[in-house]
Amino acid sequence: MEIIPSSRFRGTVKYIRALVFISLILAILFTVCIAAVIALAKFEGAPPLAVPQTTVFYADDGTKIGESDNGQKRYWVSLHDMAPSVIEATVAVEDKKFFEHHGFDMKRIIAAIIADVKAMRKVQGASTITQQYARNLFLTLDKTWMRKLQEALYTIRLEVNYSKQDILEGYLNTIYYGHGAYGIEAAANYYFGKSAKQLTLSEASMLAGIPKGPSYYSPFIDEKRAKARQKTVLLSMVESGYISKKEAEQAYEAPLVYSRDHEVAKKQIAPYFQDVVKQVLRTKLGLNERTIEMGGLRVYTSLDPKMQTIAEQQIRQTIGPASAIQVALVAMDPRTGEVKALVGGRDYHQSQYNRAVQAERQPGSTFKPFLYYAAIEQGFTPSTEMRSELTTFTFDDGSTYTPHNYNNYYANDTITLAQAIALSDNVFAVKTHLFIGEEQLVQTAKKLGITSKLKKVPSLALGTSPVKVVEMVNAYSILANNGKKVEPVFIKKIVNHRGETIYEATQSDEQVLDPDAAFVTTELMTGMFDPKLNDYTTVTGQTIINDITRPYAGKSGTTETDSWMIGYAPQLVAGVWTGYDRAEKITKMAEKQYAKKIWVQFMEKSLQNEPVKTFKPTKGVVGVYINPDNGKLATRACPVKRLTYYIFGTEPTEYCTDHLQKKKKNKPPKAKPNNWFEKFFEWF
Structure with a gap:
């Protein structure tokens, strides 16, 4: 036996001691680094789990009327709202050790490295669900070492600050399933027309296989490849102990019925209304464009789908396709201000210009109820009399003004205020305006929510200052509810992606008009439908009286370029404007009647199943x-x-x-x- 010299032994011990020492130092440094990374992860706190999600708009009855998705469908649902088979299939095929590791599966990493080295190319992935979530949630797709380092740091932050359930929920809500569908809820809806909670084992296993290559494994692209991938998912579930082999076979053989509704272009519901809703989100609620488009909001609007359909139908039936005349309609609940229907033009695809909320047009005689309310406050009554005759008014500066009645018809005698509003006598209106003072009408209009600029001129009584349709309908709503302030409400409630209510509309109790004077004004406005007030001409609602089956108050208005009809029952106010975009003259008699015809048919059909109510005296x-x-x-x-x-x-x-x-x-x-x-x- 060879005896090791003491000098050589001492040298060997020295090397071993150095190796142990260096290893200990490295271990300490590694531990310190790990601790530092964990501490950093804790210090930086929990990263947000929210991702861009589709904002969904709902009608008043809870039905979906639209989405804001930019071609990407994203919805957030909790794990409780996913079928268990979805969760099990995803974990089985993507990351079997998900509930055991702390963000990195070292065995998979080593196995993947060996496999890649043998093949001399990347053939096997080793990313865990947490790593994939970090990559999808926070990072760009550029393949650099810096991005890899960031991915690792985000992975640690996720694991340190969130539970496995939180991470899995986030992953399933962000992973891409192809065809613009992000997240399991969007995928379930897109492929099978159902929610994630309703998915069967067969459907869940099909969807779980798609994220590996959405453009490769989508059943809509190649169903044979998709079925092969589904089989792999089911076998993984068997290996993980989630299902039996028999269950896997049954799921594989089960026929899959795909949804093809998305392949048919769906008609937009109330597109002008939805544009206004988005504008309110931007201006009134201060949300930026990204939040509106991809914030995962649930926006509950005031729209009544039935009334919206009636409005669109009546417009199509009344105005022929050959006519170039345009239209706007707004309907509101006078008690709450909720906008129930809105049409901003005849064809949204041809013109997105919203004439209901953007266009300012001369309201004509529809402005007179504001004048007569002001006059009643100043002591006028329905019995107040003035002469109706061609009159030229001369003012202190030497200027003159001569208003004309429709067709130059005059009573050439005294008429009452009740007759004047029913017959739409312009001379009576201007006399009233000048008698009570031009400032009174301007102030009253402002009380009623008119924000458009009004000129203090004699002709203001005849509606010569342009206003918006939505303003006029809102003002009539205040008259209809006996003077309580309301503003147009398009959004009733907004819920964020976590289910938290972040906005809810409130109702004002402010009394802006005298309730008695407002009621008397309403009763005066019923006169346009009452032939008892016929005099030198017929009441302005004569042409639609036979279509009316319940009490209404209203006023029509006509200028050379604009035709209006605004009126209400106790439950509903609606206003209709028709005219040409370039302010061309309306010369055809039939076109001058469009507004009235659309209005009366809309009101009658919208209230068809509602009780007949009268205006209750104050x-x-x-x-x-x-x-x-x-x-x-x-x-x-x-x-x-x-x-x-x-x-x-x-x-x-x-x-x-x-x-x-x-x-x-x-x-x-x-x-x-x-x-x-x-x-x-x-x-x-």
């Missing part, structure tokens, strides 16, 4: 029967009597004597009694 008003021709209390002798409301204390006290006098005048003289009996009876 506490400070009183209703009396008058002779509509002179505004005095009606007697039995009056051939026409109309129930009319007044602010208490302003109702007429004088009885009509016109017909009594006529009756006496036409009555034959009595014959003198011829005998004592007749004389006695007469005396008695």
